[in-house]
Every structure is written in structure tokens, then in C-alpha cells.
Amino acid sequence: MELSDTNAFKNYAKKQEVEEAAKRDMLAAYGKFLEDCHYPVAKDGTVMDASYFVAHIGYHMVRMGWRPPGMDPAEPVIKKQKVVGPGVIEDAVKWVPMDAPDDPLEHLDTMTFAEISALPEDLKVEAARRLNKGRFDHDLADPEPSWQVTPNISITDEEPSGEDFLK
Incomplete structure (x- = not known):
């Protein structure tokens, strides 16, 4: 039996x-985003040079x-995850892979x-x-701000x- 005849190989080839x-779809969309954001115009007519940050926004x-x-919307590969902790602004988020938990402490009760x-x-x-029901009576060192x-x-x-x- 040839390796290429196995189901495992066929599944791997299909996944590839x-x-x-x-990847081709993302590159095409990225190029179109950069093209569409070339000197964007605001509703008041202000023209902006977005070249300094459009690549970052387009990638995101x-x-x-x-x-x-004209292109079908795609499934995202990243999602928002709330950033928690003291000294963090209320709506702070970080971007994580889609399979990451929404709350990194979601299984705290069983940890x-x-x-x-x-x-x-x-x-x-x-x-x-959370374990102390909101009281901060712990002996841990104050953490460095994680979101800055x-x-x-x-x-x-x-x-x-x-x-x-x-x-």
C-alpha cells in the first residue's frame, strides 16, 4: 500500500x-485592505496619511x-479576551487564538x-x-501591570x- 493511498495522508493533504x-485568501484581503486605506478621507473631507499604521490594522x-x-467573510483566527487584575483599565482586552478560553480563570473552582x-x-x-469573594487579603506581591x-x-x-x- 502506498502512503498516498492511506486515509491519514489524504486527511493531511486536505488539511494542507x-x-x-x-493563506491565499488572507493575503488577497490584506492587499485589498491596504489598497482601500490609501489616503482615507473622513466625512469632513480631511485626508489622512494612514501609511504608518494601516499595515497593523489590516493585519489585525x-x-x-x-x-x-465580493469576498466571502472568513472565520476569525483570533478573538478578544478580557484582561483582569488590579490597575487595568476596565475595557482592556488582549487578542488570543480562537481556541483560548474566554476567561483564563474559568475553571478556577477546580484548579x-x-x-x-x-x-x-x-x-x-x-x-x-475571586476565591476570597472580592477581598484582597492575600500575601502575593503586587504584580506589574500586565496591560500597558x-x-x-x-x-x-x-x-x-x-x-x-x-x-
């Missing part, structure tokens, strides 16, 4: 074809499933001490708060590849 098609939107008119102690510092504090933005401008002419969209 689907992934390659998704394509991974969220955005597709231009062992070892699992809780392996959590990042900000989640340990949040776990202590450091301005960073880097200009690159490097085009993304299909692999970049699936990270």
Missing part, C-alpha cells in the same frame, strides 16, 4: 490544501475575519494549588480575589506572508 487556500482585521466586498501558583502574577492576584502600551514605531517594507496571518 485548506490551510494554503486560507484580516485575522478577525474581515474581507472586502489545584500547583496550577494556580503556575499562573502569571496578575492572574494569581485575580484568582486570590509602549509606543513603538518601526517602519518596514517587508510584505507579510500567508504564514504570518496564522500566527
Whole structure:
């Protein structure tokens, strides 16, 4: 029996074809997004040079499933996850893979001490708060803020590849 005749090989080949098609679709959508955001115009007529950040927004939107008119919408590959902990703004989120839990502490009631102690510092504090019904009577060190933005401008002419969209 040839390897190419096995069901496992056929399933793998099909999965690869689907992934390659998704990469091509994402690259096409990304290119269209960049094209459509070339000097966008606001409703008051203001023209904006978006070249400094449109690549970042386009990358994010394509991974969220955005597709231009005429293309079928796609399933997102990332989703929002609320950021919890002291000193974090109320609506802070981070973007995680679709299979990540909506709440990183959703199974806190069944977690062992070892699992809780392996959590990042900000989640340990949040776990202590939840387990103590909102009281902050714990002896953990105050965590460093986990959600902060450091301005960073880097200009690159490097085009993304299909692999970049699936990270």
C-alpha cells in the first residue's frame, strides 16, 4: 500500500490544501485592505496619511475575519479576551487564538494549588480575589501591570506572508 493511498495522508493533504487556500485568501484581503486605506478621507473631507499604521490594522482585521466586498467573510483566527487584575483599565482586552478560553480563570473552582501558583502574577492576584469573594487579603506581591502600551514605531517594507496571518 502506498502512503498516498492511506486515509491519514489524504486527511493531511486536505488539511494542507485548506490551510494554503486560507493563506491565499488572507493575503488577497490584506492587499485589498491596504489598497482601500490609501489616503482615507473622513466625512469632513480631511485626508489622512494612514501609511504608518494601516499595515497593523489590516493585519489585525484580516485575522478577525474581515474581507472586502465580493469576498466571502472568513472565520476569525483570533478573538478578544478580557484582561483582569488590579490597575487595568476596565475595557482592556488582549487578542488570543480562537481556541483560548474566554476567561483564563474559568475553571478556577477546580484548579489545584500547583496550577494556580503556575499562573502569571496578575492572574494569581485575580484568582486570590475571586476565591476570597472580592477581598484582597492575600500575601502575593503586587504584580506589574500586565496591560500597558509602549509606543513603538518601526517602519518596514517587508510584505507579510500567508504564514504570518496564522500566527
